[in-house]
Amino acid sequence: MLVSRWEKRVFNYILRLVGNREDALDLSQDVFLKAYQNLRKLEDPGRFAAWLYRIAHNEAYSLLRKNRPEGEMAMEPSTANATARMYPMELSLAVERALSRLTVDQREAVQLKVYQGFKFDEMAEILGCPVSTIKSRLYTALDLLKESLAPANTGRVS
């Protein structure tokens, strides 16, 4: 029940952070195992989604830290090769390219807000940051994405 409802969302969230399908699958399993083991510690069932994504965030960042030196944390993940075959349409490719230019923090903020639909305070809980930091990351990301996907002269997708 727990897995079937959330596995696809969590898997895609992690996939777009780590950029590797195998790693995303392994991490997703770890996330649900930890969630299952620690379910009793969840005090407010209404905050389950934020709690689950907090676990997913920690797992993803543990892998990113392990795989990369600290200075390279903001480098783009190798999602383009992994997803190019899955999104042959030009728009999808443009979005992939635009997302890959963001830092991991910015991309995660876009993930949580645009794709997962969390509110600012929930994002702050998941990422362990103040709302102001969340907004800063997200707004910077949106400005970059907007320049790529909706340039000022046309207002349309490039």
Added chain:
Amino acid sequence: MTCSSVDLKAYALGEPSGGPGEAAHIESCESCREELERLRVTQTALLSLTDEEVPQRIAFVSDKIFEPHWWQRMWRSGPAMGFAAAALLAIAIFAHAFVRPVTVVQSTGISAAQVQRMVATEVDRRVTAEVAKVAAASNAREARAAQMLEAAEKSFELQRQSDIAMMQQTARYYESKMGQLMVASNRNYGGAQ
């Protein structure tokens, strides 16, 4: 309300923070409308990415990787545990039959006849001791019985002598009384004549 005070990104993302005047400003401001339109196009483009299907089902408690080990299953199964215990016991008995140290009886130079004599002597000694013990107990009981009998006879003799004395005293009393009655009777008879 001015353009700088409007949080267009929060507005576009569905969490407006500027109050009721914000929407009115955006409606009336061309640059804000254009900016909002670009943000919405960006969002629409982002949402064109569809979620990827999970390659294989994520394992969970019901899946194979979480199945208990063979020893966990056996531990939870009463019959299997009983069978394993019985098998272990059988193996132990079988092994014991082969590895049991052989008891070697070393000759000490004592013949069977000597052993028999020793056994007979020991049996005699023990029997004699038991008989002596029983006889002593019997003698003690007889002595106690004799003492009790003697005491009873003595008591009976004293009682008998006491009874005889009392009888003699009573007889003497009746005898004197009879004498007095006889004398009185004779007097009365002589006076009447």
